[in-house]
Amino acid sequence: MPSLGRLHLVTDTRPGRDPLAVVSAALAVARAELVVQVRVEDSATDREAYDLTRRVLGQCAVYGATCLVNDRLHVALAVAAAGGHVGADDLPVAAARRVLGPAAVLGATAREPVTAAEAVAAGASYLGVGPCHVTTTKDGLPEPIGPAGVRAVAAAVDVPVIAIGGVTAATVPALVAAGAYGVAVVGALSAAADPARATAELLGALGC
Numbered sequence: 001m002p003s004l005g006r007l008h009l010v011t012d013t014r015p016g017r018d019p020l021a022v023v024s025a026a027l028a029v030a031r032a033e034l035v036v037q038v039r040v041e042d043s044a045t046d047r048e049a050y051d052l053t054r055r056v057l058g059q060c061a062v063y064g065a066t067c068l069v070n071d072r073l074h075v076a077l078a079v080a081a082a083g084g085h086v087g088a089d090d091l092p093v094a095a096a097r098r099v100l101g102p103a104a105v106l107g108a109t110a111r112e113p114v115t116a117a118e119a120v121a122a123g124a125s126y127l128g129v130g131p132c133h134v135t136t137t138k139d140g141l142p143e144p145i146g147p148a149g150v151r152a153v154a155a156a157v158d159v160p161v162i163a164i165g166g167v168t169a170a171t172v173p174a175l176v177a178a179g180a181y182g183v184a185v186v187g188a189l190s191a192a193a194d195p196a197r198a199t200a201e202l203l204g205a206l207g208c
């Protein structure tokens with residue numbers, strides 16, 4: 001299994017965003033430390049997801065960076081991405097592992113220690129843990145768990161914990177101190193005036 005980068009960029013395909021430009025800027029700075037998770041709107045077609053993922057995978061290959069696919073594991077397989085990420089509304093972790101195979105990177109969303117341990121036992125190779133802080137990027141999330149919630153999950157598992165939800169360079173140190181191996185962001189890069197600079201700030205906060 002490839003070693004996991006510590007800065008995860010989750011693509012923002014909402015109207016008015018330019019995910020490929022943001023990926024390009026982040027890759028130029030973070031290189032192999034970047035994991036790009038291709039996440040499209042639920043309304044996007046599989047063809048749209050496939051086309052975007054192929055382009056992102058091509059960008060990542062230049063830098064030896066990892067490309068994962070959110071939810072749509074058939075797209076991950078179709079483009080030979082490194083793996084995928086699943087949550088409560090997606091395939092169960094064990095089924096996702098069967099689909100992707102033993103060597104793939106498989107992330108699972110977990111918000112508390114018991115489900116985190118279950119996800120790891122079912123085959124997750126990392127956990128996405130959050131929302132750590134308030135975010136406007138995704139609707140319907142539970143209350144933020146904060147660094148204390150991250151600490152509880154990190155203490156319960158032996159796989160990398162990736163903190164997500166409202167993460168900024170300013171909030172990274174407390175999350176790392178709580179046991180996060182890395183962070184996943186949408187807005188901190190997608191909405192940045194200068195995504196390359198924002199990438200450097202996030203890497204610096206991670207101690208990379």
Ligand SMILES: Cc1ncc(COP(=O)(O)OP(=O)(O)O)c(N)n1
Binds near residue numbers: 070088108109127
């Ligand atoms: C790193 C990471 N953590 C959590 C999530 C959320 O996944 P999920 O709960 O399946 O929600 P959607 O992203 O599918 O809306 C994630 N994508 N990445």
Ligand SMILES: Cc1nc(C(=O)O)sc1CCOP(=O)(O)O
Binds near residue numbers: 165166
């Ligand atoms: C897609 C997603 N999942 C979350 C979870 O907690 O499961 S938070 C989130 C959105 C993260 O975006 P931003 O970095 O802009 O806050």
Ligand SMILES: [Mg+2]
Binds near residue numbers: 070087088
């Ligand atoms: Mg999902």
